[in-house]
Amino acid sequence: MDKPFVAKLRRIDPYVPGEQPQSDTIIKLNANENPYPPAPGVQNVLRTFDAARLARYPDANGRALKSALAARFGLRPTQVFLGNGSDDVLALAFQSFFCSDLPIVYPDITYSFYPVWCDLFRIPYRTLPLDDDFCIDLRDYDAPNGGVIVPNPNAPTGRGLTLDALDDLLRHNTDCVVIIDEAYVDFGGQSAVPLLETYENLLIVQTMSKSRSLAGLRVGYALGSETLIDTLEAVKNSYNSYTMDTLTLAAAEAAVRDEDYFQQICRRVIATRERTAEALRALGFVVSPSQSNFLFVTHPRKDAPAIFAYLREQGIFVRYFKLPRIDTYLRITIGTDEQMDRLLDALRSYL
């Protein structure tokens, strides 16, 4: 029998993070990481950083990084919130903004953490089905609700919304907070940033894990009105004033300040994606149009789990989701051209 103290513990279903094979010989196309290193300025920060500075607490407000991001997006620093990866930012945003008795709404096929946070923070929610091409029907979002979260582009489908569609979504949802999760937007999507001028209830969340090649550093941020950002800051400061460490703040700032490098690696990922999509179609795959750094593919005559298992044996890790509606699909992260050639060779052998 459990000891009495066990009855006082929080009961929770553990969320198990995805597989992270550590071997260097593996081709890792399963976590939407960037195949290119971060901007050269990041290495320079590490090489020249005086470790003695770490004895002091960080700037709790992350002013230098907020200024760099504000300049990048044409916003004020007070419109920027920093977090420990975009999961941290999104979890805080769910807690901060989804406090209504009405359910929040989001697509039925989307980022798997949304229902986890709803359960954790006891937020009622309702999912709205994507159509058969994995597109959002904006009219589904016109009813009253407690909040909206839409990833653009969506994951794991890779499909994006236009700025006009986002404007339509916001025009019909002014009484609640609308979060646009732009984790993958830099690979050809249309950002909602221009809509911040018009909609005070819009929060945009981005990450440095994908387009900035800094998954290992844990930096996410939100852009929005001062009303929303102030609320996020208040909730965050109630937990922990110092979420961003001094080194991370400095390295992330170096990454943001190098716009040329950023544009260059995004273009390379996009070019490799388009080339890979074409080659996969030539092999008979159905490839969902992608504005992200991954492809969502299915083969009409081949079983997805079997392809997944075959690739794994070849040392190529992709992602398979055993979930309703998408259990015949694979999600393949865009690596280097060489990595994608190895993938295509393996698929050719298999087929």
Added chain:
Amino acid sequence: MDKPFVAKLRRIDPYVPGEQPQSDTIIKLNANENPYPPAPGVQNVLRTFDAARLARYPDANGRALKSALAARFGLRPTQVFLGNGSDDVLALAFQSFFCSDLPIVYPDITYSFYPVWCDLFRIPYRTLPLDDDFCIDLRDYDAPNGGVIVPNPNAPTGRGLTLDALDDLLRHNTDCVVIIDEAYVDFGGQSAVPLLETYENLLIVQTMSKSRSLAGLRVGYALGSETLIDTLEAVKNSYNSYTMDTLTLAAAEAAVRDEDYFQQICRRVIATRERTAEALRALGFVVSPSQSNFLFVTHPRKDAPAIFAYLREQGIFVRYFKLPRIDTYLRITIGTDEQMDRLLDALRSYL
């Protein structure tokens, strides 16, 4: 009038972090930071770290750092939980372990974040008054409760409990989780680690911000039974699987592996503390016995806020709490011998 979406936001009183003056000429004795740099291995990690590794997600489980900590404390790695500073660990522990309808208990004079987390997570609580010497009366803790949190040594008083007293506390509280917050224990306190063998409901929380000189890196950890650690992991993974970044994990491991340096800087802080306490007593201050890296002092004939303001003018920042029972006290962090001499000179001039 507020727009309708504002009604759906979380209402919260912002917690304002303490003052962090950035100038180098200031003597900063207000945040209990360590005056010495982190272990030399930390600088070495930064200098040699390949930034390309940051493109990949970190090890979500922080295995290498957990192993180093487990070896340091004679525990299993599964008895170690890692967090983004001990505030992160404590906030998760409050959520994970204080789920009873009975109030949790802690001293009336203690770390100011405890009531903040209770409010945030809607945890009922009751404070138990310290005696006039700022000592805990263990008999106050014998009644049924929803959980116990006791800092040892306590902050801002600096007073510690013996291992026998901790054993007594645990013997009388087996039906709830007991958290011992050991942020300052390495400066002469008695750690509860030997009691982990006996008490499965004991969680010990420590930080690298003080004795490891890594406040800027944000590393805290908890030590406890697998039952408690597994629960913390489940709650943490529901928020954000990747709280610890790759660079921080590597730098913190280097710090933990250098036991000699750690012992050496702790001994230096303790020696400076004892010398400073004696000098302050000679100036007429009443100095609370301290087992931490700060002194809690009052002067029978001088006003604490006035001393605080005078020191500030001299570029010396200490801490004053305008709170019941302690508003005649100052908390002074132990800096280098030179810094403490400057403080003592300033106090001599003032008196």
